[in-house]
Amino acid sequence: MAKIIVVTSGKGGVGKTTSAAAFSTGLATHGHKTVVIDFDVGLRNLDLIMGCERRVVYDLINVIHNEATLNQALIRDKRIDNLYILPASQTRDKDALNLEGVERVLEELKQQDFDYIVCDSPAGIEQGAQMALYFADEALIVTNPEVSSVRDSDRILGILQSKSRRAENSAEPVKEHLLITRYHPGRVSSGDMLSKEDILDILAIPLLGVIPESPAVLKASNAGTPVILDEKSDAGQAYDDAVARFLGEDRPLRFIKAEKRGLLNRLFG
C-alpha cells in the first residue's frame, strides 16, 4: 500500500523542494517505487531541481482536468530506476486544483504500485498547501533554525492536526517528522542560531534529520541534480541518513558539531 508523504513548512524558501527532490530520490535509490508531485501550481520548480524541465509536456492540472492521462504526465527519472516526477502547471493558478481531482490522481498512482507518493507543498497555508497535505499519511516538516520558520512550522502542524483527511475522519493522526535544514553548527555553538534542541523543545515532534547549510545545495540545484546524489557532500549524506532513518534504520546524526578551531584562532578570533 502506497504511503503519501507531504513535504511542507508554511514558510517559503526553507528548502521544501530541495528536500522533496532529495528525499524522493533517496527513497527510490533504496529500491522503493516513488513519485514526487509538485503541488506549487503556477510556480513550478520541482522540475528544475530534478533536472527534467525540458521533458515536461503535461502536468498535474492536465491530469485532474482529464486533458491528459497520468502516464502521459509522469516523467521517468533518467538517473534512478523507480523514480517518477509529476510536475505542476506553470500557466494555471491554484484554483485549478480540487480535492476530488487530487484524490483521483493519488488513487491512480496507488494502483500503479507506487510505494511512496511524495507531495511537494507550496509555501503558505492556503488552498494549495492544504491540498498537498490533505491526503497525507506522514509529513516532513522542513524548518530552518530561525524564528519565523519555526513559528510557521507550528502553524502548519496545527493544520495537519485539524484539516487533514486523517484529522477529519478521526483516523490515526498524520505521522510527523521534523527535518531541520540550513543548520550551521558554528553559529549554534556561538549562540547566534537556534539549536536543534531548541527547535525540538518548541515543536515537540520527532527529529528525522538535520541538514547542514552547504554550498552543495546550490551547486546541485544549478545542475538540476538532487543533492542526495552528491554522495561526497555533507548535505547529500545528511539527506541519505534522513531517508535511511525514515525507512527504519538507526543512524546517528552527523554534521551537527562545530568544526574545531585552532588555539590561535580561539584566542584572537
Place this chain on the structure above:
Amino acid sequence: MGLLDIFRKPKTTSAQIAKERLQIVISHERAARGSPDYLPRLKQDILEVIRRYHAIADEQVELRVDKDGGREILELNVTLGNEAETPPR
C-alpha cells in the same frame, strides 16, 4: 570567543532570546487555535458593556474556549482593579 571574553560575564545569546520569544508567541497561538473566530469581537463587546459600569483595561478581560471531552467551555475572566473608579458618564 576571544581572550578577553573570558573575563566578561556570560550574556544572553540571541538564540536564547529567539527561543524565549518563540515559546511565548507559540503558546498563545496554540491556545487560540481551534477557538471560534468571533472571539476577538465578542471580547470587544464584553469590554464595552463592562466599561459602562467600570473602567477596565483590555487585558483585564480574558476570554478563551476550552475543550473538556466532547464539550466546549467558554471561559470568561474579568479582573477588576483595586482602585475602583467611577464609571464614565
